[in-house]
Amino acid sequence: MSMLTVQDLQKSFGKFEAVKGVSFTVEKGESFGLLGPNGAGKSTMINMITGLYPPTSGEIHMKDIDVIKSPKQAQKWIGVVPQEIALYQSMSARENLRFWGRMYDLSGNSLEKSIDQVLEIIGLTERAKDKVETFSGGMKRRVNIGAAILHKPELLIMDEPTVGIDPQSRNHILETVKRLNSEGMTIIYTSHYMEEVEYLCERIGIVDYGQLIASGTLRELRESIGDHSRIFLTIEKDHLSEEKLTKSLLGFFPEKNFELQDHQVMVFHKEPQLILSDFIQLVTQTGTKITSVNIVEPNLESVFLHLTGRKLRD
Amino acid sequence: MLKIWTIISIRLKEFFKSPGSLVLMFVMPALFSWIFGGIAVNSEQSKPLVNIVLKGDSKVNTEIVKLLKKDDHFEWKMESRSQAEKNVAEQDALAAVVLPADIGERVRVKKPIFDVIVQRKSEDYLALSGFLEGTAALVVQSYQATLQFEDEAFPQVLAAITTSKGVTVEKQMIQKDTNNLVEINLLFVGFAIMFMMFGLSGAASTILDERIGGTWGRMMVSPASKLQISLGYLLAYFCMGWIQLAVLMTTMNLLFSTTWGKLLYFIPFASLVILCVVGFGLMIAGIVKTKQQASAISAVLIVSTCMLGGVYWPIDVVPEVMQKIALAVPQTWAMAGFKEIISGSLHTGTLMKDLAALLGFTILFMFVGFRGIKFE
Numbered sequence: 001m002s003m004l005t006v007q008d009l010q011k012s013f014g015k016f017e018a019v020k021g022v023s024f025t026v027e028k029g030e031s032f033g034l035l036g037p038n039g040a041g042k043s044t045m046i047n048m049i050t051g052l053y054p055p056t057s058g059e060i061h062m063k064d065i066d067v068i069k070s071p072k073q074a075q076k077w078i079g080v081v082p083q084e085i086a087l088y089q090s091m092s093a094r095e096n097l098r099f100w101g102r103m104y105d106l107s108g109n110s111l112e113k114s115i116d117q118v119l120e121i122i123g124l125t126e127r128a129k130d131k132v133e134t135f136s137g138g139m140k141r142r143v144n145i146g147a148a149i150l151h152k153p154e155l156l157i158m159d160e161p162t163v164g165i166d167p168q169s170r171n172h173i174l175e176t177v178k179r180l181n182s183e184g185m186t187i188i189y190t191s192h193y194m195e196e197v198e199y200l201c202e203r204i205g206i207v208d209y210g211q212l213i214a215s216g217t218l219r220e221l222r223e224s225i226g227d228h229s230r231i232f233l234t235i236e237k238d239h240l241s242e243e244k245l246t247k248s249l250l251g252f253f254p255e256k257n258f259e260l261q262d263h264q265v266m267v268f269h270k271e272p273q274l275i276l277s278d279f280i281q282l283v284t285q286t287g288t289k290i291t292s293v294n295i296v297e298p299n300l301e302s303v304f305l306h307l308t309g310r311k312l313r314d
Numbered sequence: 315m316l317k318i319w320t321i322i323s324i325r326l327k328e329f330f331k332s333p334g335s336l337v338l339m340f341v342m343p344a345l346f347s348w349i350f351g352g353i354a355v356n357s358e359q360s361k362p363l364v365n366i367v368l369k370g371d372s373k374v375n376t377e378i379v380k381l382l383k384k385d386d387h388f389e390w391k392m393e394s395r396s397q398a399e400k401n402v403a404e405q406d407a408l409a410a411v412v413l414p415a416d417i418g419e420r421v422r423v424k425k426p427i428f429d430v431i432v433q434r435k436s437e438d439y440l441a442l443s444g445f446l447e448g449t450a451a452l453v454v455q456s457y458q459a460t461l462q463f464e465d466e467a468f469p470q471v472l473a474a475i476t477t478s479k480g481v482t483v484e485k486q487m488i489q490k491d492t493n494n495l496v497e498i499n500l501l502f503v504g505f506a507i508m509f510m511m512f513g514l515s516g517a518a519s520t521i522l523d524e525r526i527g528g529t530w531g532r533m534m535v536s537p538a539s540k541l542q543i544s545l546g547y548l549l550a551y552f553c554m555g556w557i558q559l560a561v562l563m564t565t566m567n568l569l570f571s572t573t574w575g576k577l578l579y580f581i582p583f584a585s586l587v588i589l590c591v592v593g594f595g596l597m598i599a600g601i602v603k604t605k606q607q608a609s610a611i612s613a614v615l616i617v618s619t620c621m622l623g624g625v626y627w628p629i630d631v632v633p634e635v636m637q638k639i640a641l642a643v644p645q646t647w648a649m650a651g652f653k654e655i656i657s658g659s660l661h662t663g664t665l666m667k668d669l670a671a672l673l674g675f676t677i678l679f680m681f682v683g684f685r686g687i688k689f690e
């Protein structure tokens with residue numbers, strides 16, 4: 001039985017369709033990433049899965065529970081890290097954890113033990129007694145995560161948990177999540193940082209304009225775009241005779257697997273090393289001056305770019 | 315159960331940590347009561363009217379009237395029997411004292427000297443009846459003492475008593491229960507209600523902040539049910555209301571040695587009033603979007619309805635039309651009920667009416683409130 005099955009999930013806010021029929025499955029023990037730009041509809045999907053928003057249509061099942069019909073049953077198994085920090089600012093970290101622990105049916109000794117463990121994990125044992133409002137953004141984020149793992153959920157859903165955190169805290173968080181996953185916790189992780197998703201997630205869904213435009217393992221996704229690397233050529237504009245350059249590029253790449261933008265030529269190619277010298281020569285021959293050459297191995301960014309023609313983040 | 319309690323305790327903690335609400339709930343009403351209470355105590359308030367009905371025009375009765383008028387806590391006015399009865403029935407007069415034509419006959423057949431017409435046995439009336447009993451005893455003693463002398467002796471003795479200081483002792487005895495204390499106590503209760511409305515609608519509007527802050531959403535996706543969450547918030551605000559009222563009552567008690575009537579009546583009635591105020595706060599929180607809107611709307615609503623509802627001044631001083639309109643605000647019923655309880659008259663019919671009206675308002679407010687508050 002799958003941990004989570006989402007079928008034809010759809011959500012409209014008034015006339016605006018934020019999620020347009022999304023289906024995916026997450027198996028037990030898996031870590032599944034939802035990658036997409038701002039406004040893609042990731043949070044809306046998450047909010048439906050956690051039972052916050054009722055979907056306009058579609059089905060969500062957690063194990064054999066219908067989440068839409070009986071959300072309270074499923075919510076016991078789920079830990080949610082909301083995108084926005086959701087804590088009582090005038091309470092201490094420990095008081096916050098205690099409050100949220102009780103909301104998840106923990107109490108007494110086991111609650112206090114759980115709190116101590118979580119404080120250790122999020123590295124805030126020392127600051128446990130301080131009010132959350134005195135914390136830095138990163139520390140608040142960590143408490144925000146801590147509150148979701150107190151009850152050792154089977155499914156941990158994290159909505160961009162690392163926004164606005166310094167790289168060090170971020171790594172710490174990513175490692176923690178990875179460890180929880182390796183200990184058997186199923187993870188759903190949304191982000192618009194492809195590195196995070198690449199590092200954490202075995203399977204990835206790419207979301208754009210409310211749709212799941214691709215999903216699979218990192219390798220599968222790469223292969224889906226033909227495992228193409230990208231060659232970036234930065235050129236000097238003064239010498240640029242755009243027409244001439246386009247013409248000779250078209251001669252060299254008849255399948256039009258290149259793009260010309262201001263100061264940059266970008267080429268998709270499976271084996272960039274093979275064509276690199278010819279390519280450079282060609283560009284130079286048109287009288288264009290090259291200032292830098294860069295080869296990028298295929299990654300999620302290129303998958304996204306390939307699928308949508310846009311960058312993940314501008 | 316644990317979840318409900320957890321929500322209550324975090325609400326109370328947050329509440330008592332915010333200085334603004336503490337000022338609103340405790341300092342302001344205490345200050346207002348102290349200032350206005352002080353003024354009210356010092357100023358000559360209107361005294362309760364007592365009618366005197368003379369059955370015969372004897373010298374003795376003239377002296378007795380003088381004797382009665384020595385108690386200046388009441389306003390004494392001669393009336394015909396029928397007019398006096400009407401006054402009492404319409405509550406224009408506290409009571410009417412009927413002086414018999416022949417006192418001697420009353421004493422002989424061992425009947426009370428004064429007949430008293432009364433509608434409600436309020437605390438004012440208790441003070442009056444104490445005074446009347448004392449006076450009656452004096453009259454009887456004087457009568458018996460002068461039995462063997464000539465007829466003139468009896469009124470002369472009474473006149474002597476009137477001019478002597480004997481009666482002042484009585485006055486001091488009843489000083490504590492003077493009429494205007496009820497009005498002052500009502501003023502305190504009124505201020506408590508108004509600031510409770512401010513305090514609790516402010517507290518309830520933190521739900522809006524919580525929604526923006528995300529803790530509301532987080533609670534919604536926890537296993538806590540809507541019922542548990544609703545009960546948690548409801549009871550938390552109820553507790554806040556009671557804590558405020560209890561503190562104010564105690565403070566006023568210490569400052570002005572005020573009394574609050576029978577607690578057996580006061581506590582359940584106050585509970586309903588508090589619940590109604592909580593409902594009011596939830597309703598405001600349910601119909602607006604931001605805390606700013608909530609505080610603006612509630613300020614306007616609270617002050618205007620409190621004016622209408624006789625919180626700042628007794629409702630019977632406003633025109634008839636206003637009194638009719640005032641029936642549409644809960645404060646009117648709350649104040650009416652508190653008046654019954656604090657004055658000690660405890661008229662069951664009136665109390666029941668007040669309770670029913672308040673219950674209606676409470677249910678209406680809660681209904682609108684919980685429908686408006688989005689559980690998502």
Ligand SMILES: Nc1ncnc2c1ncn2[C@@H]1O[C@H](COP(=O)(O)OP(=O)(O)OP(=O)(O)O)[C@@H](O)[C@H]1O
Nearest residue numbers: 013018036037038039040041042043044045083192
């Ligand atoms: N409550 C709402 N009412 C109206 N529109 C909404 C609501 N919530 C989200 N939307 C709209 O739905 C779209 C998807 O929003 P969503 O928050 O799901 O995006 P996201 O992928 O999480 O973006 P981000 O990376 O910025 O968090 C956006 O266009 C947003 O404006």
Ligand SMILES: [Mg+2]
Nearest residue numbers: 042043083159
């Ligand atoms: Mg989002």
